Amino acid sequence: MNESSADALTQEALSHWYVRLLANGVSYMDASEVIPKVRSWREWCRLWMDRAAVREREAREMEEAGRMLSAAEAYVRASLAYHFAQFVYHEDIELKAEAQRRKVAAYQRGAPHLDPPAERVEIPWPGGRTLPGVLRIPEGAKGEDGAPCVVLVAGLDSTKEEFYTLEGVFHARGIATFAFDGPAQGENADLQLQPDFERVVSVVMDHLAGDARLDSSRIGALGVSLGGYYAPRSLAFEPRLKAGVGVCGPYDMGEIWEGLPALTRQGVCASFQTENEEQGALKSQEISLRGCLSGLDRPLLIIHGARDRLCPVEQAHKIAAEAGDSCELVVYEEGVHVCNNIPFLWRPLAADWLADKLDVDT
Amino acid sequence: MNESSADALTQEALSHWYVRLLANGVSYMDASEVIPKVRSWREWCRLWMDRAAVREREAREMEEAGRMLSAAEAYVRASLAYHFAQFVYHEDIELKAEAQRRKVAAYQRGAPHLDPPAERVEIPWPGGRTLPGVLRIPEGAKGEDGAPCVVLVAGLDSTKEEFYTLEGVFHARGIATFAFDGPAQGENADLQLQPDFERVVSVVMDHLAGDARLDSSRIGALGVSLGGYYAPRSLAFEPRLKAGVGVCGPYDMGEIWEGLPALTRQGVCASFQTENEEQGALKSQEISLRGCLSGLDRPLLIIHGARDRLCPVEQAHKIAAEAGDSCELVVYEEGVHVCNNIPFLWRPLAADWLADKLDVDT
Incomplete structure (x- = not known):
């Protein structure tokens, strides 16, 4: 480069x-x-x-x-x-x-011609809006009661379309994927960021549970970056999620605000639709898992990179400490933010772990 | 970099x-x-x-x-x-x-656990040797009379294992792949380079034709770099090959010898087991398609990059000129040697073209 x-x-x-x-x-x-x-x-x-x-x-x-x-x-x-x-x-x-x-x-x-096809789904959302999503069910994913599925949760300024290469890792293991644009993401970039993102995921779950091609008892969630906060939070509050994975997400964004890259702080401010960065700093404190995870009764995998300069690895340790026995923590020494330099290590790990928790025979 | x-x-x-x-x-x-x-x-x-x-x-x-x-x-x-x-x-x-x-x-x-599995095949070869190969048949590739198959032909100092990412493009289209080490390649690095490589491919064809899982009437060949010479040559002399693709191969290596990188000339000399580079230069003249292609009665696709500094694009034009109507020539303006900078363009093209010629419904 x-x-x-x-x-x-x-x-x-x-x-x-x-x-x-x-x-x-x-x-x-x-x-x-x-x-x-x-x-x-x-x-x-x-x-x-x-x-x-x-x-x-x-x-x-x-x-x-x-x-x-x-x-x-x-x-x-x-x-x-x-x-x-x-x-x-x-x-x-x-x-x-x-x-x-x-x-x-x-x-x-291109979507209808991908293998597996990417089916556009529009889930109703207050204010006459929708959560647009992409559902992909691989041939080999059809269980007795429908396919197991992983909900992919994007982070700040990321969207459903960016999950393409990650999706393939799940499809190869017989797991369907659902990626979508929540508030402040992609097609919903004009909606405010919602710290209690579990309410978004619950609406998604309502929809997925009604799709007979999917097994509603075998749905997990995986989020990256800010989605690595959204997904654990959703797991904690949405009992229909069977397991969750958070990759390089914050435990409490207020704690790391000062160290964030300028472009990320800009992005947070834009997503909260704040007037200035001081307001953004205040709003960022609402992005917190504090007190959410202590009673967690379903499995959570936290993956982090020790070289993450955006969200320090200490945040992962705090998540794991609060979630206790329900949480497995994997730290890759060489991993940067979202371990994007070692996708060949963390992605198969996350997919194998979720396959195991969702009772998928790989 | x-x-x-x-x-x-x-x-x-x-x-x-x-x-x-x-x-x-x-x-x-x-x-x-x-x-x-x-x-x-x-x-x-x-x-x-x-x-x-x-x-x-x-x-x-x-x-x-x-x-x-x-x-x-x-x-x-x-x-x-x-x-x-x-x-x-x-x-x-x-x-x-x-x-x-x-x-x-x-x-x-790892081979047995890949999807599709990579099955090791050892085809007898004179002198008590074998041509070791890797056969991969995707689930979706089973036709009425067996799966269509593409024989992947490596170049100088390349081997069957290097075709992994290319193989996936064929598997996604319901085509099996067979990659192998010929003389002067991989496990047969100690055998001399054989300019009349069609004799090697014919032995491979004997084996593949005897495998009931494959449709012997739907076998093609694709070669890259020096394999882009081996494959068209094999197509010309081996009537059981239904179609062939050559990617950035030479028409006549003697013509381009002086312009080859030092490491490539070293590699040719080592593969011919010559005493010195003068001998290598002489032997390189045996690597020639001159007179081989004029009667070609099955389809040949030649892919070349205009920015190929190893094998100049003029070589592709000479192949196409000699093969006449049986040959389609595709030149990518931005392509370097083996168009390795644009695999996302040439690989799907080659796979779609071969799927068409091998009557594969994609």
């Missing part, structure tokens, strides 16, 4: 998230060609949108040739480039929104 | 092959951590073997925990690190051989 010509914000962004782009499906070619062109953070979004458009054109050509699986995967690739164009980008809100729209459109165009 | 501290040979190797490591399954983490430690090419093999040993230990731990799919994929990861440890490395022949052995052992340990 050549970032020598980029400005400070871009370098900061890359220092935290370069490996995330690769782990989640951006090609090394795109990363190595687009990034050196970024001279200031302001240009980031446009340059990635241009590259996304190239990938989208290729997808269209494959579609026109009737090569549907190839086209579907190419649309996901385009979608991911649009996603990272707008990721933690707040310089031009119109442009960010445009990238979001194109991301969703590109993904949706 | 930070190569500033590496010596000239290492920099040359990386300039040609860095993207190959990533395309074929080496993690970005390993590439970005191991490579900056390489100060001279002599150290390359040992440093990668050390990293491979770490990956192998992780695989062993997964295996001991009964996490068999995870373990299998981890063994492949270890195997690939051992593979690239010895790839185009001729500084220490004992060490190279040791890396080869460990590569094969690691792969073999």
Whole structure:
């Protein structure tokens, strides 16, 4: 990665998230060609949108040739480039929104032709809104009472579309996946961040429990980054969740606020729709697991990276301490935030652990 | 990729092959951590073997925990690190051989637990030797008369184990794969390179035709790099091959000898077991498709990258010109050698094309 010509914000962004782009499906070619062109953070979004458009054109050509699986995967690739164009980008809100729209459109165009297909679900949400989600049920996942399923919970400024590579690890083990946009995420970016996210997951559970293709007694949750707070919290308050995994989430965001990257603090403020950073700092204190986990009676796996510079590993130790015997803690010494540098280690671990807890025969 | 501290040979190797490591399954983490430690090419093999040993230990731990799919994929990861440890490395022949052995052992340990399983096949070969191969038949590939299959043909200093990520693209389309080590490849590194490689492929075809799980009337071949010469040549001379794909192979190696990287010329000399480079230059002239393709009556797809600095794109045009109407030529403007920078474009294309020619319903 050549970032020598980029400005400070871009370098900061890359220092935290370069490996995330690769782990989640951006090609090394795109990363190595687009990034050196970024001279200031302001240009980031446009340059990635241009590259996304190239990938989208290729997808269209494959579609026109009737090569549907190839086209579907190419649309996901385009979608991911649009996603990272707008990721933690707040310089031009119109442009960010445009990238979001194109991301969703590109993904949706390929979705029915993916293997397994990605079925769009819209779960009603107060205010005439919906929680849009993506349900994928692999061929080999059909148990006697329906397929086991893992609800994938995104973090700050992440969305359902970014889970594509992670989903495959579950599908390979015969587990369905459901990823969705909650408040302040993706298609719901204009809704305020909701610290009591268990209420969101409960609405999702209502829907999944009514889908006869799924086994409602075998549903788990996995969240990454801020989702690594949402998922344990949901496990604690939503008894229908059989097990949960939190990856590099905070125990109490107020405690780590000062050490967060500038772009993340910006993102939290935008998600809470605060007037200024002082308000954001105050609101961040509402993101806390304190007192939520002590009575936990279902299994929780906490995965963290000792080299996480965004959410310090001490936060994982606090979660584990409060959850007690219900919690297993795995710390990877070499892991950065979301252990995005070692997806080949933590993802299979999380999937095998959930398979075990959801009684999936792998 | 930070190569500033590496010596000239290492920099040359990386300039040609860095993207190959990533395309074929080496993690970005390993590439970005191991490579900056390489100060001279002599150290390359040992440093990668050390990293491979770490990956192998992780695989062993997964295996001991009964996490068999995870373990299998981890063994492949270890195997690939051992593979690239010895790839185009001729500084220490004992060490190279040791890396080869460990590569094969690691792969073999995981093989039965991969999805689809990788079944080891040993096809008899003159001199009491065998052509060791890896047959993988995906669940969804079973046609009425058996599964369609693609024979994967490696190039110089490449082997059956390196095809792991490519194989998945075929399996996703319901096509079985067979990869093997021919003369001067992998476990047969001590046998001389055989320019009339169609004789090798014919022995492979004899075996595959006798496997009732495969449909002998639906077998194709795909070769990369020097395999991009072997596969078209085999298609020309072996009538049981229904279709063939050549990726970035030479039309006539003698024509491009002077422009080949030093490490590649070394590799050709080693594979021909010549005394010196002058002899290697002479032997390279035997690697030629001249006169082989003019009567071709089955479909051939030639894929090449316009930015291939190892095998110039003119070689692809010569192959296409000689093969005439039987040949389709696809040139990617941005593609380097084996189009390893754009695997997401050429691999689905090759797989879709072969699926079509082998009457696979995708």
